Amino acid sequence: MTTADAETGRPRTTRLPYRRAGDRYLVDVPDTGAPWVRDLGKSPQATLEIGEVPHAARAVPFEGGIALHPLEIDAARGRAIADQLLVHHGELRKALAAARAELDGAPPWERPVLHRELLGNCVTFCNGLRMHHLREDGAFTAIERAHPGLAPALNRLRAEHETVSRALLALDDLLQGRGEFESAALREEFERVAKGLEEHFAYEEANLLPALRGGGALDLGTHGEVTPSG
Incomplete structure (x- = not known):
């Protein structure tokens, strides 16, 4: 089970x-101070890996343990996931824009400060993005079960x-x-990541x-490829 560190x-x-x-997974909690228990206390979302297949789940405590309820997609849940996806993408786009503004606006004599700020921002941003994608991978299992026609798009998104x-x-x-820290190299790598993420989000x-909102899925074909790094 993967949780977000509290x-x-x-x-x-x-x-x-x-x-x-039934459809729930029950886990005993002999130690309420365990790190994963604290994580679920802050955010009840978890990604379960059962038979190498990820499943999004929500933790609900009961006396002496935690019940993990796998995500099921119905019409209302699909719309909620669609709305949540846009919110998360909006937050990530703002973070990318803020980092780009820092790169563009810092004069040479402030580059060491910029380096420290970007490092701090990257830790926060990268952790958030990794959790976003881990949770998506779990949600994709439920989405594919509800919308089998999305399998090709979901497989592509998993690879991305x-x-x-x-x-x-x-x-x-x-x-x-x-690696060697140079402004030009950093900017090039940043733009590679930002471009790949924006294309991924758009696709x-x-x-x-x-599909999540009740319509059909649009196939973008070969557009929106994520640009590999290196």
């Missing part, structure tokens, strides 16, 4: 024994999540000093939102 937002994966009760993850690691390497919105 303090950092970083994905935390924990192996847990469980038992089935992997590409985005590699691009974020390359950007993080520059900011962490594991996802065009293909998933109509």
Whole structure:
């Protein structure tokens, strides 16, 4: 099970024994101070990996344990997911725009300060984006079950999540000093990541939102490819 770290937002994966009760997964909680329990106390969303298949789930506590309810898609839930997707994408787009403004506006003598600010922003942004994609991967399982015709688009989006993850690691390497820090190299890597993310968001919105809101999915064909890093 993967949860969002209650303090950092970083994905935390924990192996847990469980038992089935209908469509729910029940987990005993002998230690209420366990990190994953604290995580669920802050955000009840979790991604379960069962048989190598991710499932989005919501945690509901009961006496002595937690019941994990896998996501099921109906008309109302589909519309809610569509709205939530746009909100998350809007937040991520704002974060990218803010980082670009910092890159564009900092004079050379402020570059060390910019480096520290971008590093802090990247940690927050990257953790948030990784959790967003992990949760999406879990939600995609339920979406595909409700909308089998979306399987090709969902498979592409899953693959793009992997590409985005590699691009974020390359950007993080520059900011962490594991690669040579130069303004031009940083800007080039940042634009590569930003371009890939925007195309990913656009493809996802065009293909998933109509179906989740009750219409048909638009196939963008070869448009909106995520640009690999390196």
